[in-house]
Amino acid sequence: MSDLHESAALSARRLRTRTALLAVLAEYGALSRADLGRLTGLSRSAVSSAVADLRAEGAVTEQHAPSAVAAGRGRPAAVVALSRDTGLVLGLDLGHSHITAAVGTGEGTVLGEATAHLDIDDHPEQALDTAADLAAEAVRQAGCEPGGIGAAAAGLPAAMDLRTRTVRSPTVLAKWIGLDPAAELGRRLGIPVTVANDAEMGARGERALGAGRGFGDLIYVKASHGVGSGLVLGGQVYRGALGLAGEIGHIQLPGATNWCRxxxxxxxxxxxxxxxVRRRLTHVLASADRGAVPAEIPPLAELGARPAAARVITDAGRTLGRVLADLVNCLNPAAIIIGGELGQAGAPLVAGVRESVDRYAQPAVAEAVEILPGALGVRAELHGALVTAAESRRSAA
Ligand SMILES: [Zn+2]
Known part of the structure; x- marks a missing residue:
């Protein structure tokens, strides 16, 4: 296993352990370490190391049970409990063809989650109603009372105008124009909702929990059906005068002539x-297989091992890198993090981006920037929404 895969497997296991512990604490209240082990089936050492992490983050407290002290039965057992200020929050990730709702913490723990596949572009009212239904399902799965959720945040695949809080772009989510999604969701959910562009949510997720940790100046690229970016400059999310910064998908490429939406x-x-990119991969994989069109393209993450497919992916990375090189010259970021569905292609994509940044950006700024695949995969936006909701809850407290 590569280091990257090893650390991803390790963090997935840690996340499962934490989720299991937080779920039983939410359901049963304060519990001893022995009870935590019994109820989750986790080993003593797994419980102990997860409790230590959660205590360090302030998510749980551990203290001697008062009743045991009063009873005077020798050394009282310590009990672990959720910190009172560990509010659970709701995160929503709205894509062009899916909505996911999750209940969890801003530290990467998800206790309940529900997804539906639907075309949100043409049916805003239905999408908002579905988001509320999924939120209710996630709350139910998390085993908490609806009143236990302090705040929510949602990422939308559209440019949001900061002044009017409405969807702005006339060509993307055209039927959402003039809608105030934060107010609409807030009315349905009964809690305050923060709404932002999906790439901004991805940037927030990777910065708090993923590949962007420790970087005060970074560009997060969400490369999926559209291509957008979330900018963190001087430690702050940068949205521009109207909130429309980062729309790199509509920068013109020299020589490209296809019509854009x-x-x-x-x-x-x-x-x-x-x-x-999938269309080109279908063509290349068919040629490699004597013209037979593949029924389904394997996951992008598995294609790096196939030279012809890896070339197509690296070529897409070079094109993306050509645009990013100009941004690197202009902003001098410390990191570029490539996420979204295309980001799943990993190493061959990153190699192409690196090549173009080295070729077209000034040597000193090119050398200064790390180019990394996202660590949270296609869940960066969902985690970013949870992080954002947790922040808004803290700032309102
Ligand atoms: Zn365009």
Whole structure:
């Protein structure tokens, strides 16, 4: 296993352990370590190391049970309990064809989650109603009272105008224009909701919990059906004057001529959207298999081992890197993190981005920037929403 895979497997296991512990604490209240082990089936050492982590984060407290002290039966057993200020929050990730709701903490623990697949672009009211239904299901799975959720945040695949809080772009989510999604969701959920562009949520997720930890200046790229970016500059999320910064998918590529959904020709996302890259992969894999069109393209993460497919992916990375090189010259970031569905392609994609940044950005800034695959995969936006909701809850407290 590579280091990257090893650490991903390790963090997945840690996340499961933490989730299991927090779930039984939410259900039963304060418990001894022995009871935690019995109820979760986890080993004593797994319980002990997870409790230590959760205590360090302030998510749980551990103290001697008062009743045991009063009873004077020797050394009283310590009990672990959820910290009172560990509020559970709700995160929503809305994509063009799915909605996911999760109940959890801003530290990466998810206690309940529900997803539905639907076309949100053409049916805003139905999408908002479905989001509320999924939220209720996630709350039920988490085993908490609806009143126990302090705040919510949602990522939307559209540019949001900060002044009006409405969806702004006339070509993406056209039927959402003029809607105030934060107010609409807030009315349905009965709690305050923060709404932001999905790439901003991805940037927040990776920065708090993933590959962006420790970087004060980073560009997060969400490369999926569209291509967008979330900017963190000087330790702060940067949204621009209207909240529309980061729309790198509509930067023109020299020589590209395909029509884009925005009405222009030759935009970056006409070349490196995940569906365009999959179309090219289908062609290449069919040629490699004597013309037989593959019924299904294997997951992008598995294609690096196939030279022809890896070349297509690296080529997409070079194109993306051509645009990012100009941003690197302009902003001098410490890291670029590639997420979204296309980001799942991993090493060959990152190699292409690296190549173009080294070729087109000034040597000193190119050398200064780390280019990394996202550590949270396609869940960066969902975790970013939980992080954002937790922050808004803390700042309201
Ligand atoms: Zn465009």
């Amino acid at each position: 925005c009405g222009n020709r030759g935009c970056l996302e006409t070349v490196v959207s995940v569906q365009e």
